[in-house]
Amino acid sequence: MARSLRDHATGSQEREPRSARTRDGRGADAVVGIDVGGTKILGIVRSADGGVLARVRRKTPVGGNAALAAAVAELVGELLEQAAATDRTVTGIGVAAPGFIDSRSGVIVDAxxxxxxxLPLTGGLAxxxxxxxRLVHDVRAATVAEATFGAGAGVANFxxxxxxxxxxxGFIFGHRLYTGTSGKAGELGHVVVDPSGPACTCGKRGCLEAFASGAALDKLAAEATEAHPGSLLARSLATRRQERGHVAALAKAASEGDALAAKILSQATSHLGLVVAGLVDTLxxxxxxxGGGLGRLRAEIFEPLRGVALGAVLEANRAPRLITMSALGADVGAIGAALAARRGMEPVLEEVT
Known part of the structure; x- marks a missing residue:
């Protein structure tokens, strides 16, 4: 049964929003979009015409439910203050979060x-x-944003x-968002790429996420430098971790001939590229x-991944723009959350399961 994103993105407390009108009496409205990530929380105020009126970024706190709820509330409060300075009416809040989400009840079930x-997030904020x-899954929110305004606009299946x-x-099939049975489609990181590989947080071994995620690269780089403290990688990590973290350190060391760094990066981009090729050929x-913080690193991640994928995909499925970078950059999740908040005021995609 098909339903629209406005139904999917529930978990709201229905009530009349606070009202405030612009000086000229037009009552122009805006929405808040929050993207909760593993390392940062990004919030925007997005106007009815698509402009970003305010942007706030904070580190994701460590401390469980209470710390995250407090951080999101603080960010929303700051954004509402900035929106008030523009004389806009904020009509809703959208929050995109990772893990297993119960959008209808507004609960982050497991992240x-x-x-x-x-964590019952929406009730406290409301x-x-x-x-x-409204609470939505972060990657699905980003998928809808790309389908509406970004690199997936006008593309039926991506x-x-x-x-x-x-x-x-996240998947768009026939211009509709696909979420799968019980809304759990898209756990690409838990595709096993090497059964003898490192343990994953999900309990399995050798998942893609255990080789190619930010958390995995941090762990693999740290293990390599501990085992080889005099390596180029260890020196690179010590000087560059404050700039772009372990990936930049890995890339620098690899470019200077460090075999450890080259192996870690090559392993990650190879697994990513082959899994992407499998998606293309299967679907x-x-x-x-x-997209994502690592996916936006063109030289270190995107181009090697793309090369592997294009080399592995069936020739009949190759196309000039088959594999492309996000057009919306770091704002993509927050834009998707803002779309969920703007119920019925923006083009929405239907969802099929």
Whole structure:
């Protein structure tokens, strides 16, 4: 049965939003979009015409349910203050979060990368700010944003692959968002690519996410430098971790001939590329859009991944823009959350399961 994203993105407390009008009496409205990631929380205020009126970024806290709920509420409060300075009416709040999400009840059921479980997020925000709040899955929100405004606009069948703290995918089939049985489609990071590989947080071994996520690369780089403290990688990591973290250190060391770094990066991009090629050939996708904090690293991640995928995909499925980078950059998840908040005021996609 098909239903629209506006139904999928529930978990709201239905009430009349606070009202405030612009000086000229037009009452122009805006929405807040929050993207909760493994390392950062990004929030935007998005106007009715698509402009970003405010943007706030904070580190994702460590401390479980209470810490995350407090951080999101603080971010929303700051964004509402900035929106008030523009004389816009904020009519809703959308929050995109990772893990298993119950959108209807507004609960983050299990987000292991955040250390969060059974967090009823939307009710507290709605009570505090007097606005309807909608909770959506972060990668699906990003997928809808790309389908509406980004690299997937006008494409009937595509996948959005997010490579960040974890690895996950969203799917558009026939211009509709596909969520699968019980809404759990897209756990691409838990495809096993090497049964003898490292343990994954899910309990299996050799998952893609155990080789190619931000968390995995951090762990693999740290293990390599501990075993080889005099290596180029160890020196590179010590000087560059404050700039772009372990991936930049890995790339620098690999470019200078460090075999450890080259192996870690090559292993990650090879596994990613082969899994992406498998998606294309299995689902006959027109396009795969790559995003996320790591996916946006063109030289270190995107180009090697793309090369592997294009070399592995069936020739009949190759196309000039088969594998492309996100067009919306770091804002993609927050834009998707804002779309969920703007119920019926933006083009929405139907969802099929």
């Amino acid at each position: 292991s990368n955040l250390g969060v479980r059974d 009570d505090r700010f007097g606005l309807p709040v 996948a959005y692959v997010n490579i960040g703290t974890g690895v996950a995918a 006959a996708l027109e396009r795969v859009v790559i």
